[in-house]
Amino acid sequence: MFVELSATSNFTFLTGASHPEEYMERAALLGMPALAIADENSVAGIVRAHSQAHEIRRLVAERLTKDVYGPPRPKSIAKPPSADILNTPYLIPAATLIFQEGLSLTALSENRLGWANLCRILSKGRLRTKKGTCHLKLNDLLERAQGLQLVLHPPQEILLPSCVRAWLPQAKRITRHLRDQMHLMIFPCYDGQDQIRFEKTAVLSEQLGLEVLASAKPMMHHSKRRRLADVLTAIRTGTCVDQLGRSALANAEQRLRSESEMRQIFRAFPKAIERSYNLAQTMTFSLDELCYEYPSEISAEETPQDRLSRLAYAGLTWRYPYGSTDKVRAMLAHELALITKLKYEPYFLTVRDIVHFARSRDILCQGRGSAANSVVCYCLGITSVSPEIGTMVFERFVSEARDEPPDIDVDFEHERREEVIQYIYTKYGRQRAGLAATVITYRRKSALREVAKVFGLSRDLQSALAGEVWGREKTGFDHQALQAAGLDANDRRLRLVLHIVDELCRFPRHLSQHVGGFVITRGRLDHLCPISPAAMPGRTVIEWDKDDLDALGLLKVDILALGMLSCIRRAFDLLQLHYHRHLTLASVPPED
Secondary structure, three states, X not given: OOOEEEEOOOOOOOOOOOOHHHHHHHHHHHOOOEEXXXXXXXXXXXXXXXXXXXXXHHHHHHHHHOOOOOOOOOOOOOOOHHHHOOOOOEEEEEEEEEEOOOOXXXXXXXXXXXXXXXXXXXXXXXXXXXXXXXXXXXHHHXXXXXXXXXXXXXXXOOOOHHHHHHHHHHHHHHHHHHHHHEEEEEOOOOOOOHHHHHHHHHXXXXXXXXXXXXXXXXXXXXXXXXXXXXXXXXXXXXXOHHHOHHHOOXXXXXXXXXXXXXXXXXXXXXXXXXXXXXXXXXXXXXXXXXXXXXXXXXXXXXXXXXXXXXXXXXXXHHHOOOXXXXXXXXXXXXXXXXXXXXXXXXXXXXXXXXXXXXXXXXXXXEEXXXXXXXXXXXXXXXXXXXXXXXXXXXXXXXXXXXXXXXXXXXXXXXXXXXXXXXXXXXXXXXXXXXXXXXXXXXXXXXXXXXXXHHOOOOHHHHHHHHHOOOOOOOOOOOHHHHHHXXXXXXXXXXXXXXXXXXXXXXXXXXXXXXXXXXXXXXXXXXXXXXXXXXXXXXXXXXXXEHHHHHHHOOXXXXXXXXXXXXXXXXXXXXXXXXXXXXXXXXXXXXXX
């Protein structure tokens, strides 16, 4: 059996030419038992591969257990490739680490400790530099190598003796410290000199005392992405496709490969293929093990359940000074019971604490969305309208059947929201709190401009194409639309540009910060996911976006900005200035 241990996805931005989900699907079709997605200094695409692995497992189980009824498939209709998938590949979380000393290696998470150390290493490399870059040093790895299996990459220019001489001292250094965890990768470059390259890699393995592991080192899941890979290289380097030269791929061979293909390529090194499978068998860690622990929010030796109940009933007296109705008390008891059953008390306490801080600083804030269906949120001061007057039920907000975490959105004055954000960082520390990321992807218009530019189309032609994008985000361009724009629909280069644009749409371009979604943990956040600096000073973000957090069941608190609240604030200030009246903007809920 063969397992690919170093696949590069499109979360190695503008380099990898396939989505993580496509790699998992292709691995299933190839009968591969496991696959390691290892992007450069990043694990941003890991959760998507993990979710796809779960989906493949579900579809296979469904196919094997359900009886299929209906007429037989006519022979004239081809069987879809997905119908042959009976294999469920296991995802090995990994990353390719690029060090300042000139070494690169694939770090595979063997267990939960290994994953925590990998996240700590990446966080350290990112936090010492600016957003979007990562400066790793070998000492970062040497300090936190427990639980990791390391596959060292030989020098890219292994055929040049000078490159090998420069690479070897650092390779010996790391091998001397971590020999029991080290392996040496042997991979093809598909340039006609691979057999010589393999022989030189074998010599290096003897000098270092390491066993070699085979890898295709793919940057795409299928050969059909070869042209897109070249376009991505052109965008990354700011070069026209026609001028890529040696930077372009020589062929479409750098793809995910089956066992039979790998045995043909490495016919002189069959044990290198077997070792890759044997090493994969020792990788037991799964992202399902990421047991998210929300901050306990314990105060005065109370349990979260007791504290939430006490604050909610105190808020009931505050909200209904003349007495609450039986309906409200029944709703409150029902909500508290469900929150306790699902163990969401700390989440509600965190949001309550943030809102209480804002009100104590006279910052206008208001919870919105489905949280307005909750009497608990109303009594805690998070929302300001009693849900008893509406028709929505609490289960629209928190439901045991849906098994989804609550999502409370709170708006703050946009001019003072930063005070609230910095309060969160101060209270929990940057090791325990961070903003979620947002994956910026190519839309049709942005993809069209970049692809047209690297294909050398004139600015007039780029503008004409961009002007026709409106309303065609999903459908794309047809023959009639091109003619209407005064373009030759039969032009080969134009058709190629539009084909590449279709492939590039929804590809990740870079990571940005979420508008206000905070992830807060009881332990270290960088044991869960790497932390990076944001472009804005004083902020740090994690690598996963909202969808990734939902897939792993991680809670986030949305600290949002609303300009209208700032407008209302200024209106109150004007009233006070001109009429000399002190205005009570909002009553403050009871203290702890």
